Amino acid sequence: MTLESYAGDVHTVPQSENSMEERGGGELFVPPLNFAMVDNGIFRSGFPEPVSFSFLQSLRLKSIIYLCPEAYPEVNREFAKSNGIQVFQFGIERCKEPFVNIPDEVIREALQVLLDTENHPVLIHCKSGKHRTGCLVGCVRKIQRWCLSSIFDEYQRFAAAKARISDQRFMELFDISNLKHTPLSFSCSKRYTNTIDY
Template sequence: MPESTNYIPPLSFSPVVSTDVSLYRSGYPMPLNFPFIRDQLHLRTIIYVGDKQELSQEYQDFLATENIKFHNIFMDSCRDPAVDERMNEVLKLVLDIDNYPILIHSNKGKHRVGVVVGIIRKVLQGWSLTGIYQEYGIFSGGLKGEADMEYVTMFETCLKVPKEKVPRFAIF
């Protein structure tokens, strides 16, 4: 009898977009999540928004074996003086169809990823702030993130990207 594989998604895993492209969010993947990521998501790109500088050797080996492009975009919080620049780095990656499927993760998949997804929802998908705040609350476990939500509310970008590379879900 064939051995069954139990697929375990990373902490706080959820699809963000699953139309013509796939964009996912989560917490930091652990080795027990690697079969799920490999066999179910077929990622081309992972974007890490967080404060860890070093990746575990297991994670590095997994990325290399699966030929997944990894972008480590340092983000301490939405109060970081360079956060606008870093948010535009993330948006530039998300706005390039060649990077899909993409997983964006932080350490726990709550606040930093919540801000990034909130920006994607606002700028690229035209969501209302009410919907963005509600989704943020669900993933943060109801923890207040007033500074995060204020940042999402105030965020604007003048990013220029080639139109032919923009995924169809984006109203950019």
């Protein structure tokens, strides 16, 4: 419904369900909560709801890295299956305690999947796309040789008032020296060849 005003009076005018198509607008894409591009072929977000599935299809994802211990909902599993998306689950418990750390070994396993460009384009997500996702992205930034202040700034932009010192300490102390990687193998410095058609 739209509102029309006539000399101070407000009247509701019903619209047809196809009004977007009638105006040539086409389908609307709704990204998941806290969605952002991390790097070429790497995206992050909060938990994708069905309203975001069309948007995710436009990314032509090959993989999803799911960082929660809960089972992936049936509707999300069906979406992934029908779109040929492989789901990698790394169950990291939600921790609100100030001195409970993200498990180092689980992050290392997730990084192995994330750094493998055969899995790109990939979406990383947890429930809200703040803490667990932020820690994994922060570790990627360390591999990319970002300075800590920039890593923390990015983390805080997503976590906002809920930023955790324990997460930042985890990222600061995370040792990347024994990870087998090529730091710029998926960086913005290279053009991503799997382009999106608009």
